[in-house]
Amino acid sequence: MTKQQANWSPYDNNGGSCVAIAGADYCVIAADTRMSSGYNILTREYSKICKLADKAVMASSGFQADVNALQKQLAAKHLTYQHQHNKQMSCPAMAQLLSNTLYYKRFFPYYAFNVLGGLDSEGKGCVFTYDAVGSYERVGYSSQGSGSTLIMPFLDNQLKSPSPLLLPAQDAVTPLSESEAVDLVKTVFASATERDIYTGDKLEIVVLNAGGIHREYMELRKD
């Protein structure tokens, strides 16, 4: 008698793509707004971007129920931190917190693929990329989600981050200006929308810089 397999999964994949790019004094975080399940579209106007702290913004694709639970956890922990330290968490600190929170559920993971973007304590852009169980790395740019395999090679080509193994360590942030980086993000999502069925509808772009947070939207193909 063959082993009985579960015909119900606690997970679902709501699709979508996220991108983050770090600049010298800014950080761009972007994600599409389509939420799907299988071949159906559940909504065209779902935000995958969440502001965790003044200088830390997270974009997550994957199973949005788990993403919401994760965001709630992080918000609670951040509030506690603010009470205890009388200040907001810095982006690298939030990055470590996110990693620990994800690994806490190592044996029943959050099905969430995250990119965290923000400004470090020197005001430079920083981007952290994660897997579902909390393995993370600070990088110059990253993408996650259903369109990530389409987007990453083009970002590699345009942003040419130096290897993290080089000595002396070279800066991973891009020399591009803020508007050039935003244009790059728009191009990249237009391309991903063409070939990935789970990416489309609208693009939400969040830019963090010394002046604060700025949000803009761009229409994408709806098919």
Next chain:
Amino acid sequence: MSIFEYNGSALIAMVGKNCFAIASDRRLGVQLQTIATDFQRIYKVHDRLFLGLSGLATDAQTLYQRLVFRHKLYQLREERDMKPETFASLVSAILYEKRFGPYFCQPVIAGLGDEDKPFICTMDSIGAKELAKDFVVAGTASESLYGACESMFRPDMEPEDLFETISQALLSSVDRDCLSGWGGHVYVVTPTEVKERILKGRMD
């Protein structure tokens, strides 16, 4: 691991202004081990028709031998070269003959048809043709190739421009795929000449 991912491959064909380019990686592997770094995936059928075969290498070689045989027979009987559209239909028919025991290959066909109009197409392993006006991709790196080509392609590129674009798209995409890489092989074909170039990329 899927049988299509046993050897590893990456193929692109792109249309330009009265020209086309077809490019491939050069790695031949057996799962994780690299066996050869100069493997030929693109074959010339005649001066204006090229065939790239991705997927299982043994099936790619056998398929190529069968197709070259059929084309030579066609040349003897018709006293002329096959048109790209005709060749595509031939490949499709040969693949579908093996519908219930297929060749594990995904071909990419590129040629210059009547009035030097570039023609590209790809098909799945059982011969379903996909004609495209801009570019076609195949291989283990296909998702990355789709992304890179979609972002970099512009219509009506001159041969030199087309070479640059297809090379950048190929190299950036195979750098994100462990089963393809070890350089590139690019053919840029215009009505008057065929330019073959080898690319040096990340050798891993």
